[in-house]
Amino acid sequence: MENFDIIVIGAGHAGCEAALAGARLGLKTALFTITLDGLANMPCNPSIGGTAKGHLVREIDALGGEMGRAADKTLIQSRMLNRGKGPAVHSLRAQIDRVAYHNLMKKTIEGTDGLYLKQAEITDLLFEEDGRTVRGVRTHLGVEYGCRAVIIASGTYLNGEIHVGVNTYPSGPDSVLPARKLSDSLKEAGMTLRRFKTGTPARVHRRSIDFDKLEVQHGDEDIQPFSFTNEVLPENKVDCYVAYTNAETHKVIMDNIHLSPIYSGRIHAIGPRYCPSIEDKIMRFSDKPRHQLFIEPMGLDTDEFYLQGMSSSLPVDVQLKFLRTIEGLEHVEIMRNAYAIEYDCCDPTDLLPTLEFKEFHGVYGAGQFNGTSGYEEAAAQGLVAGINAALKLKGEKPMVLDRASSYIGTLIDDLCTKGVSDPYRMLTSRSEYRLLLRQDNADLRLTETGHRVGLIGDERYNAFVKKKEQIDAEIKRVSAINIAPSEVLNEYLVSQGTDPINNGFKLTQLIRRPQLSYKGLAFIDPERPELPEDVCEQVELMIKYEGYIKIQLEQVEAMRKLESKLIPADIDYSKIGSLRLEAAEKLAKIRPLSVGQASRISGVNPADINVLLVYLH
Structure with a gap:
């Protein structure tokens, strides 16, 4: 059996950041993926950043992660969103050359000392006799690998199932094989899994688009990079375009809504609230006469264009029919049809703020496996999981980011404390401290932390100082x-x-x-x-x-006072007099580390917190 310190399952954006962090912190790390050709893939929109997501990318960079640097080197158009609003919501967004990003990230991983890239499907986690401490993994070929920590970053591959009209078949994104057996191993160990759904729009051929009928979106002249270390500014190389649905589009969809697996009842998983399918948009916002879609290139060396805002699970012939009702797409050719995909994920309230499972020692979750959506959210969690797995194995203090430090801290606190009912997407409105957490000052907030954990070198740290x-x-x-x-x-x-x-x-x-x-x-x-x-x-x-x-700093000070009031791990909430039954049950399930975290649990009110404070005193 070959042994590693850390094994990462899945080489999407979460897995890549986790593996790079583990190896760069001196731990022997293996990154497993079903196919090397899918490493750092963008099966949905080939873009990085956007509202609140741009903040995450800059924070990843400030901590020593890779996404920002890779995005700067492979972007083909850059725009700063929300320029007309205050600096707290300015957000960088870049259209990315999908293949170039994959190639660059794969080359980066291949060239990292102590990081071993392997193509294999992981089917089982192996535990010590206690059934709670991880000791290794097993592949679909029966090969076993030992480890001291595992990071599950399985994305939408975990028990993935694709839906197009009445057709359903096992698959990961882009028709890649799914991970079919790992779910059974996790359930057998006692892990709670849930079923979520997401969707991807059609990809169409450049020659079939009438660009003269579309609104053009140029990139910014004054490009700002994602990475604080980037001194060579990227260049805009393409334009993007805007089109609109109309009454005829909506009629075609409504006439065929019974063929959508979402509305026919064949899909039971919960989809993303903030990125609905075109069917959902028309059903939920029936008063709107039109919906916007963005027509964006997939890269410099391809004629594929992505139709952002038009995800669908309707039959292929219906997809073609409603797309051809849109001005500029009257003769559109579909190259890859739209689809919905269901997949398994964990309940993130089972995780500690380090992203380690409370009940499974050495097992961490990251990305869509934790119930989120988006490349940026995934990369941020992967980085945190990789750092904390490495720090734990080295016997060092974990890295826990609070809500006032970063959007990453807000994201993880929301997951672990509040949980999710649908795929979680980062929004600026989720942070109560967003004037402090601007994307422009991410380095001032987090470079010191990145240096402390060991991902920011002395040269960069000295420049920051x-x-x-x-x-x-x-x-x-x-x-x-x-x-x-x-x-x-x-x-x-x-x-x-x-x-x-x-x-x-x-x-x-x-x-x-x-x-x-x-x-x-x-x-x-x-x-x-x-x-x-x-x-x-x-x-x-x-x-x-x-x-x-x-x-806001005064608000942060008050919040951190509650965060400093720690709760004993062995506390029995059922024995606290005057504590409501619902609050006791919620507190016992989440097991908050501090009074501050307890105050953010859904179902725990201020009166319950006062009772808890008196009890602790």
């Missing part, structure tokens, strides 16, 4: 500057649509005006030093939003 010192020094300098009124200044203020000044003003007071900026006021600040663009950005944002940031 220098950046932080420059920001602090410049804010201190600017805060001390008083500005006297002058004709030149007042002419500028009026030209920018703001009131002139009659008395002396702090420069910071002027910067806080919505119409003005730190850079724009440089002409009245002759002592201003030459600073990098990212430093200037942070100086302006921290000055402009100082009052709001202070309020």
